[in-house]
Amino acid sequence: MNTSTRSLLLEINSLQTWFDTRAGTVKAVDGVDLTLARGEILGLVGESGSGKSVMGYSIMRLIDLPGRIVGGSIKFYGEGTQNEDLVNATSDRMRRLRGSHIAMIFQDPMMSLNPVLRIDTQMIEAIQAHAKVSNKVARDRARDMLGKVGIPSPEERLQAYPHQFSGGMRQRVAIATAMLNKPELIIADEPTTALDVTVQAQILYEVRKLCRESGTALIWITHDIALISGLADRIAVMYAGRVVETGLVRDVIAAPRHPYTAGLMGSVPSNNPRGKPLRQIPGMTPSLSNLPKGCAFAPRCERATVTCQQVPQESPVGAEHKVRCFHPIESIPAQSRHDRIKV
Amino acid sequence: MVVVVFISMYALGDPTEVLIAPDASQEVRDKLKQELCLDRPLHEQFFYCFVGNVLHGNLGISFVHDVSATQLIFDRLPATLELAICALLLAIFIGIPLGMLAGLKPQSPIGKGIMTGSVLGFSLPTFWVGLMLILLFAVTLKWLPAGGRGETVQILGMQFSFLTRDGLIHLLLPAVNLALFKIALVIRLSRAGTMEVVHQDYIKFARAKGLSTPRIVFLHMLKNILIPIITVLGIEFGSLIAFSVVTETVFRWPGIGSLLIQSIAKLDRPVVVAYLLLVVFMFILINLVVDVVYSILDPRVRLGGRS
Numbered sequence: 001m002n003t004s005t006r007s008l009l010l011e012i013n014s015l016q017t018w019f020d021t022r023a024g025t026v027k028a029v030d031g032v033d034l035t036l037a038r039g040e041i042l043g044l045v046g047e048s049g050s051g052k053s054v055m056g057y058s059i060m061r062l063i064d065l066p067g068r069i070v071g072g073s074i075k076f077y078g079e080g081t082q083n084e085d086l087v088n089a090t091s092d093r094m095r096r097l098r099g100s101h102i103a104m105i106f107q108d109p110m111m112s113l114n115p116v117l118r119i120d121t122q123m124i125e126a127i128q129a130h131a132k133v134s135n136k137v138a139r140d141r142a143r144d145m146l147g148k149v150g151i152p153s154p155e156e157r158l159q160a161y162p163h164q165f166s167g168g169m170r171q172r173v174a175i176a177t178a179m180l181n182k183p184e185l186i187i188a189d190e191p192t193t194a195l196d197v198t199v200q201a202q203i204l205y206e207v208r209k210l211c212r213e214s215g216t217a218l219i220w221i222t223h224d225i226a227l228i229s230g231l232a233d234r235i236a237v238m239y240a241g242r243v244v245e246t247g248l249v250r251d252v253i254a255a256p257r258h259p260y261t262a263g264l265m266g267s268v269p270s271n272n273p274r275g276k277p278l279r280q281i282p283g284m285t286p287s288l289s290n291l292p293k294g295c296a297f298a299p300r301c302e303r304a305t306v307t308c309q310q311v312p313q314e315s316p317v318g319a320e321h322k323v324r325c326f327h328p329i330e331s332i333p334a335q336s337r338h339d340r341i342k343v
Numbered sequence: 344m345v346v347v348v349f350i351s352m353y354a355l356g357d358p359t360e361v362l363i364a365p366d367a368s369q370e371v372r373d374k375l376k377q378e379l380c381l382d383r384p385l386h387e388q389f390f391y392c393f394v395g396n397v398l399h400g401n402l403g404i405s406f407v408h409d410v411s412a413t414q415l416i417f418d419r420l421p422a423t424l425e426l427a428i429c430a431l432l433l434a435i436f437i438g439i440p441l442g443m444l445a446g447l448k449p450q451s452p453i454g455k456g457i458m459t460g461s462v463l464g465f466s467l468p469t470f471w472v473g474l475m476l477i478l479l480f481a482v483t484l485k486w487l488p489a490g491g492r493g494e495t496v497q498i499l500g501m502q503f504s505f506l507t508r509d510g511l512i513h514l515l516l517p518a519v520n521l522a523l524f525k526i527a528l529v530i531r532l533s534r535a536g537t538m539e540v541v542h543q544d545y546i547k548f549a550r551a552k553g554l555s556t557p558r559i560v561f562l563h564m565l566k567n568i569l570i571p572i573i574t575v576l577g578i579e580f581g582s583l584i585a586f587s588v589v590t591e592t593v594f595r596w597p598g599i600g601s602l603l604i605q606s607i608a609k610l611d612r613p614v615v616v617a618y619l620l621l622v623v624f625m626f627i628l629i630n631l632v633v634d635v636v637y638s639i640l641d642p643r644v645r646l647g648g649r650s
Contacts, residue, residue: 060551064542099553106551111544116566116641126552161642177552 008077009184009217010036010059015072015087017051017058024289028054028067030241033314038184039215041208043228043249045264046238049285052221053107055238056187059219060104061086061094076101078184100130103178107190109171113162119146119173120158126180145176150206168199175203179210185217193222204231226268229253234320237261240286240296243314247321257317257328259301295325303327346389393616402620403613407606412617416599420621422492423591423598425505427583429514430522431576437522438529439572443560445530446537457530464527473520473593480516488513490595517594521587525579532575536568543567570641577633578626585622 017029028051036042046052057063059074074086078101106112114122123142127133146154149172162170171191178186192200208231211218222228228235229249236246245258256262263281272278283300286292292299298308307326314322376382396403402412445457481489492513495502504510549563591600606614638644
């Protein structure tokens, strides 16, 4: 699963999404570079408030006021599209892309389906918004897709309302809806966070399978680094609106180079010795409206020096492994560490 | 309610004083009192004369008009119903779009303008607005008539004026007058609903599906905000019918509202009581209808059926 061997699907350059609030400008995303190949699964990891969800919404151009994309570009090389920059696309063009080329799955399945409309209405409209298809054909496609995401007796379930489904089932419906038009990219914003662990595993497995089958690229936004290490090809760690480390999952997990990634890995419960208090990263996520000068992680970082008053640039530390740090952790043969991670 | 009204009407003077010439003899007075069942003590009047008759389907004979009170009310009910339904339709078709617009663009001049208008609609007294409407459109501009019902058409034995051009012209001002408060109310409700719904995940999800804005607004959002609006409008429709008194008086609209005012003035006890019974019945009926409409709009309140 190598980026260079596949053709590029999405190329984000120094994207900035800011929110103008009374308390000042919140730089939720501030200069993010990301690339995504066709069919690739990217895990976008970070704490609450790191800007990872805003990233997802920015790609969809679903940022509500007072938020706005201030700068940067989002190049989308979809099939049958003109390699356009989504930042400058008209709202009508975005409407056409949404749901057909790029789909999104939301965090809370209890909230993402309209409570007063039947499932078939909500699925058929997603097809008919992008293609002139008869109700009958659209309905058959919706039914088949429900079957694919593991909903029993899909024909009857089409007639049901969202409140007649459990949380896991609703998320399956949402996933089925997102996949209806065979999009080239799905952005999944913590879709399993609200579900219990067993359902989480099933959904994860099914999404992965569906994406592999249809060659759909996936950006999976999560705060759960252990979960993403079993799912993704590549991982990007976000902190305070920037990507601090990105690389192939096996590289980053085995040998995190950014102190923040290392801290995240260290606080995964299964990486902690039994009976001891869990390790944690000292301090709090900084307020995005009042970021520390230079490296935003410096105040919490034990490796920080005077140099960290400057903004670190992204620098390669291995094949496809980049890190934004002046003092990256040296590459240590972390074989033993890799073995301990449950993926 | 009936008891309260009955007693309070009883306390309000002697109807015979109003009905008979002051120089009538005592025998005439006594005879009339006996006929109208007014010579008995209160509890007998209530249980024997009133409840007894009601149980036989008779709400009493109007003291003044000498026809049955129900007959009198049902003769004038179509006029009020017509007015109330027109006002309700105005409230729905003006209030909901304006409210949604204000909710979608709360910061824009349009949104703020609509809200200012709704404050005026709320706070200006109906009778004053009615008089101003007459002054402006009937007296100064001479576009619309100042009162009355105009030409009517008879359907199923009832007179309706909304089917003739003349009738419609007569209907316009009172309907607008009566609807003004309700429009303001519906604007506030739909604005609040829209502002709440617009941030829901299912609206974002609908946008993420690439749906067009009209479909999101008029299906996904509208159906969700309609639920509280229907509840309130149901109750308000009852009050439109029951308390169109002011508008009907200002515009000389021959409905049950003006009948009530006349009956109170003349101490026409059976008509007032019959009117109130009708209003109570209407409220109950409307609440039933609202509950039924609810279950159509919101699948979560449907009983039984598929699980």
